[in-house]
Amino acid sequence: SAVISQKPSRDICQRGTSLTIQCQVDSQVTMMFWYRQQPGQSLTLIATANQGSEATYESGFVIDKFPISRPNLTFSTLTVSNMSPEDSSIYLCSVDSGQGNTIYFGEGSWLTVV
Amino acid sequence: AQSVAQPEDQVNVAEGNPLTVKCTYSVSGNPYLFWYVQYPNRGLQFLQKYITGDNLVKGSYGFEAEFNKSQTSFHLKKPSALVSDSALYFCAVQGTGFQKLVFGTGTRLLVSP
Numbered sequence: 001s002a003v004i005s006q007k008p009s010r011d012i013c014q015r016g017t018s019l020t021i022q023c024q025v026d027s028q029v030t031m032m033f034w035y036r037q038q039p040g041q042s043l044t045l046i047a048t049a050n051q052g053s054e055a056t057y058e059s060g061f062v063i064d065k066f067p068i069s070r071p072n073l074t075f076s077t078l079t080v081s082n083m084s085p086e087d088s089s090i091y092l093c094s095v096d097s098g099q100g101n102t103i104y105f106g107e108g109s110w111l112t113v114v
Numbered sequence: 115a116q117s118v119a120q121p122e123d124q125v126n127v128a129e130g131n132p133l134t135v136k137c138t139y140s141v142s143g144n145p146y147l148f149w150y151v152q153y154p155n156r157g158l159q160f161l162q163k164y165i166t167g168d169n170l171v172k173g174s175y176g177f178e179a180e181f182n183k184s185q186t187s188f189h190l191k192k193p194s195a196l197v198s199d200s201a202l203y204f205c206a207v208q209g210t211g212f213q214k215l216v217f218g219t220g221t222r223l224l225v226s227p
Contacts, residue, residue: 044217092157102148103160105160106157110155
């Protein structure tokens with residue numbers, strides 16, 4: 001299985017500010033995914049990040065609000081821009097291990113916007 | 115479009131009793147089905163998956179899942195529940211050729227001593 005590290009693990013942010021979440025994987029992976037889990041809710045895919053191309057965003061998510069970088073096959077960042085309390089969520093990085101379609105998740109970044 | 119339904123928000127079971135957490139799905143083509151578990155203040159941990167093969171899939175921590183194509187279900191089971199199994203369980207589906215996972219709403223499992 002892939003080992004996925006996310007930073008920060010938790011943060012309290014002021015509204016109107018932006019925060020960048022980092023995701024580091026211990027092996028090279030083609031597909032990386034960013035999910036959001038709002039309080040008490042299920043997971044929703046924000047975007048898919050492939051190395052060397054623009055991220056693909058799901059309906060309801062836009063690049064200006066959630067810019068993503070994917071500079072190499074082991075690293076990605078998600079920025080949550082101009083935050084509001086509604087952005088308080090867990091943001092999870094996940095990867096396709098390439099081992100029979102199994103997708104693994106990091107521990108998540110728990111953001112609270114005040 | 116693919117979708118997953120977990121009809122129970124919460125399942126309560128006594129320790130030592132068998133447990134079942136239900137999941138039904140809708141997808142075009144052959145489904146790839148997954149179970150994940152989320153313990154309090156933690157991320158998602160992979161439990162098991164069904165891609166093809168036997169309908170009864172052995173997973174982690176003594177769990178197994180039963181795939182039923184005619185009923186489009188993938189129920190999670192365990193013969194004897196532990197208090198430490200108490201957590202939030204998510205079923206997810208991935209359609210053939212797609213790599214995006216679509217999650218159910220989750221079922222909270224509460225195992226009482």
